[in-house]
Amino acid sequence: xxxxxxxxxxxxxxxxxxxxxxxxxxxxxxxxxxxxxxxxxxxxxxxxxxxxxxxxxxxxxxxxxxxxxxxxxxxxxxxxxxxxxxxxxxxxxxxxxxxxxxxxxxxxxxxxxxxxxxxxxxxxxxxxxxxxxxxxxxxxxxxxxxxxxxxxxxxxxxxxxxxxxxxxxxxxxxxxxxxxxxxxxxxxxxxxxxxxxxxxxxxxxxxxxxxxxxxxxxxxxxxxxxxxxxxxxxxxxxxxxxxxxxxxxxxxxxxxxxxxxxxxxxxxxxxxxxxxxxxxxxxxxxxxxxxxxxxxxxxxxxxxxxxxxxxxxxxxxxxxxxxxxxxxxxxxxxxxxxxxxxxxxxxxxxxxxxxxxxxxxxxxxxxxxxxxxxxxxxxxxxxxxxxxxxxxxxxxxxxxxxxxxxxxxxxxxxxxxxxxxxxxxxxxxxxxxxxxxxxxxxxxxxxxxxxxxxxxxxxxxxxxxxxxxxxxxxxxxxxxxxxxxxxxxxxxxxxxxxxxxxxxxxxxxxxxxxxxxxxxxxxxxxxxxxxxxxxxxxxxxxxxxxxxxxxxxxxxxxxxxxxxxxxxxxxxxxxxxxxxxxxxxxxxxxxxxxxxxxxxxxxx
Amino acid sequence: xxxxxxxxxxxxxxxxxxxxxxxxxxxxxxxxxxxxxxxxxxxxxxxxxxxxxxxxxxxxxxxxxxxxxxxxxxxxxxxxxxxxxxxxxxxxxxxxxxxxxxxxxxxxxxxxxxxxxxxxxxxxxxxxxxxxxxxxxxxxxxxxxxxxxxxxxxxxxxxxxxxxxxxxxxxxxxxxxxxxxxxxxxxxxx
Numbered sequence: 001x002x003x004x005x006x007x008x009x010x011x012x013x014x015x016x017x018x019x020x021x022x023x024x025x026x027x028x029x030x031x032x033x034x035x036x037x038x039x040x041x042x043x044x045x046x047x048x049x050x051x052x053x054x055x056x057x058x059x060x061x062x063x064x065x066x067x068x069x070x071x072x073x074x075x076x077x078x079x080x081x082x083x084x085x086x087x088x089x090x091x092x093x094x095x096x097x098x099x100x101x102x103x104x105x106x107x108x109x110x111x112x113x114x115x116x117x118x119x120x121x122x123x124x125x126x127x128x129x130x131x132x133x134x135x136x137x138x139x140x141x142x143x144x145x146x147x148x149x150x151x152x153x154x155x156x157x158x159x160x161x162x163x164x165x166x167x168x169x170x171x172x173x174x175x176x177x178x179x180x181x182x183x184x185x186x187x188x189x190x191x192x193x194x195x196x197x198x199x200x201x202x203x204x205x206x207x208x209x210x211x212x213x214x215x216x217x218x219x220x221x222x223x224x225x226x227x228x229x230x231x232x233x234x235x236x237x238x239x240x241x242x243x244x245x246x247x248x249x250x251x252x253x254x255x256x257x258x259x260x261x262x263x264x265x266x267x268x269x270x271x272x273x274x275x276x277x278x279x280x281x282x283x284x285x286x287x288x289x290x291x292x293x294x295x296x297x298x299x300x301x302x303x304x305x306x307x308x309x310x311x312x313x314x315x316x317x318x319x320x321x322x323x324x325x326x327x328x329x330x331x332x333x334x335x336x337x338x339x340x341x342x343x344x345x346x347x348x349x350x351x352x353x354x355x356x357x358x359x360x361x362x363x364x365x366x367x368x369x370x371x372x373x374x375x376x377x378x379x380x381x382x383x384x385x386x387x388x389x390x391x392x393x394x395x396x397x398x399x400x401x402x403x404x405x406x407x408x409x410x411x412x413x414x415x416x417x418x419x420x421x422x423x424x425x426x427x428x429x430x431x432x433x434x435x436x437x438x439x440x441x442x443x444x445x446x447x448x449x450x451x452x453x454x455x456x457x458x459x460x461x462x463x464x465x466x467x468x469x470x471x472x473x474x475x476x477x478x479x480x481x482x483x484x485x486x487x488x489x490x491x492x493x494x495x496x497x498x499x500x501x502x503x504x505x506x507x508x509x510x511x512x513x514x515x516x517x518x519x520x521x522x523x524x525x526x527x528x529x530x531x532x533x534x535x536x537x538x539x540x541x542x543x544x545x546x547x548x549x550x551x552x553x554x555x556x557x558x559x560x561x562x563x564x565x566x567x568x569x570x571x572x573x574x575x576x577x578x579x580x581x582x583x584x585x586x587x588x589x590x591x592x593x594x595x596x597x598x599x600x601x602x603x604x
Numbered sequence: 605x606x607x608x609x610x611x612x613x614x615x616x617x618x619x620x621x622x623x624x625x626x627x628x629x630x631x632x633x634x635x636x637x638x639x640x641x642x643x644x645x646x647x648x649x650x651x652x653x654x655x656x657x658x659x660x661x662x663x664x665x666x667x668x669x670x671x672x673x674x675x676x677x678x679x680x681x682x683x684x685x686x687x688x689x690x691x692x693x694x695x696x697x698x699x700x701x702x703x704x705x706x707x708x709x710x711x712x713x714x715x716x717x718x719x720x721x722x723x724x725x726x727x728x729x730x731x732x733x734x735x736x737x738x739x740x741x742x743x744x745x746x747x748x749x750x751x752x753x754x755x756x757x758x759x760x761x762x763x764x765x766x767x768x769x770x771x772x773x774x775x776x777x778x779x780x781x782x783x784x785x786x787x788x789x790x791x792x793x794x
Contacts, residue, residue: 210625215618245625250632253636253640260729265722284726285644292643
């Protein structure tokens with residue numbers, strides 16, 4: 001029996017993970033390089049994505065602190081800036097070019113490198129095989145390539161920050177003609193080319209990853225693991241991968257055309273431009289075309305960022321409420337609805353581009369429809385908490401924080417989704433507040449929840465809980481203090497992307513508010529560094545995990561050894577007999593998915 | 605020994621499935637490009653392009669290579685390894701010939717029809733980008749064929765799993781059909 005199973009596993013995964021099935025001593029004679037660097041173990045690849053993501057998060061976060069200094073204290077000198085950044089901050093004052101480079105890189109890094117690669121790269125790799133009962137991904141080799149393409153993209157992006165003319169600085173959306181013409185600003189010289197090359201590599205990475213996630217979830221589930229027995233994390237990661245696989249190639253086509261326009265003189269996006277009195281030969285191009293190609297990715301990208309957080313929050317909330325998730329099928333249906341709608345709303349980013357108002361009203365309707373599945377999810381989270389036997393673990397706190405932020409940020413989405421209100425609010429701080437709360441901070445909370453919850457599985461140790469609670473409360477309060485006031489600024493008409501508003505009499509009333517936001521940003525950033533310390537310290541010195549199932553969870557990853565080797569399970573992969581949410585059932589705290597259906601139960 | 609069949613056995617092989625998802629993904633990129641083409645073709649300054657003759661020949665070559673690829677797969681499944689090797693070699697040669705013909709076609713557009721990158725936009729610039737990207741996908745397939753060809757001759761282990769050959773064949777048919785789609789697209793709309 002077991003020999004046949006092993007042969008089958010061998011055939012299905014196409015690599016020899018069966019060597020270590022008979023004992024728990026892991027791979028024989030694995031070198032450091034094949035174990036930690038060019039590893040094909042999905043768990044190691046997940047950790048590689050996580051640690052690279054953390055490095056990027058520190059860089060991207062630091063950038064936001066720097067430009068907040070400018071926004072909070074315009075005109076004030078910070079000599080230390082000149083020490084570190086030289087001519088970019090001559091005399092301790094951030095130059096406009098530097099400011100725009102910081103803003104652009106903050107957006108690019110956080111959206112793509114942290115919240116796409118760092119979030120779904122980490123948890124899709126780590127959780128999919130463990131939670132569906134597979135020894136590894138469908139193609140471990142492609143999976144390894146996925147990380148190394150991401151690494152290459154990271155190297156190119158990082159390198160772009162050190163070229164003389166600076167990195168791309170036309171905004172993270174890279175709209176032409178600004179991004180297409182080197183004459184337009186310094187960031188559109190070599191920096192923009194490096195940005196496009198880095199993003200092309202990033203897209204390849206995310207496609208290779210996505211292909212693997214989809215085929216692993218659909219083809220590699222263990223015996224008994226039907227689709228409706230999957231934990232919601234897996235469903236969320238599945239829809240995330242589908243969104244990425246269908247939308248990233250469209251961004252790639254936009255990036256390729258932009259590279260042509262920049263370097264070979266084509267006119268895909270350029271037309272009728274005069275620079276310094278010189279008429280450019282480009283004719284017949286359309287800058288709006290780029291926006292269509294960009295936002296056809298750009299909007300699904302929002303859900304690529306958000307869905308993994310939603311999935312992890314659902315799982316963590318159920319585990320720590322000691323209750324089944326409320327409305328499993330409704331959760332699944334709403335994920336599906338969000339995934340479909342994600343492709344049908346991109347033009348709501350383009351209401352003021354001269355879009356036909358009738359077309360705009362169609363996009364308003366489709367956009368507002370997203371409120372329905374979103375509300376279903378919120379109600380289901382709240383009803384999961386309702387009368388639960390709640391354990392306030394750090395992971396659980398961040399999960400609850402996610403729901404709070406998702407509600408606050410989601411409601412302002414209804415404002416912006418209406419084209420009439422958007423005409424007033426577009427390009428103001430209101431938009432900044434909206435997407436930071438609903439997408440940025442909320443997804444970061446989902447990521448933190450995931451890290452705190454699965455850290456014991458990743459490293460066999462716990463994160464320090466005291467630091468975790470401090471991390472949570474400061475971050476939650478700080479996030480609201482930073483972004484809530486920006487709504488008022490936006491309603492008052494303060495535009496985003498302005499580095500100094502002091503020239504406008506009407507905006508002067510917000511000077512102290514901007515100072516407060518800056519101070520809080522610095523505090524929140526410091527607390528994130530504390531988390532990073534906690535993370536790396538706990539890998540080596542954290543409290544050791546002593547039981548295989550520390551949270552009392554039903555899912556399969558907790559049936560593996562405390563420090564699972566490549567192949568995850570010693571001996572056979574367990575068979576699944578029930579769904580993932582049998583908590584507080586028949587007088588028992590929880591029933592693992594591997595336990596057969598008893599005589600007094602009906603199959604689920 | 606007891607024979608165990610698991611439900612996973614009957615499913616499509618993960619590598620084949622991965623390829624199908626990848627095909628969907630590649631299609632999205634070309635859908636993005638061709639819809640950009642349609643939008644742009646309604647704007648001022650648009651210039652149409654006359655298709656070089658050689659692209660008709662390369663279409664025939666591509667279709668023929670699909671046929672030889674299918675025959676190679678059949679030969680492999682029937683364990684006729686000598687036939688398999690020669691058919692893979694023929695497919696590889698046709699693939700290389702296709703890429704060369706595309707290059708010749710580009711040269712003709714550039715030197716005879718004088719369609720350059722600079723200046724006003726038109727179908728010609730899109731043609732370079734779209735056919736060029738398709739050509740890159742063919743080059744990827746050609747490299748895969750080369751690897752399979754070398755393995756068929758020098759491979760030390762005997763591998764009777766037809767999955768890699770099937771995956772290569774499916775991909776090859778895909779770049780073939782993609783070419784036909786793009787060619788017809790340019791003939792009709794360009």
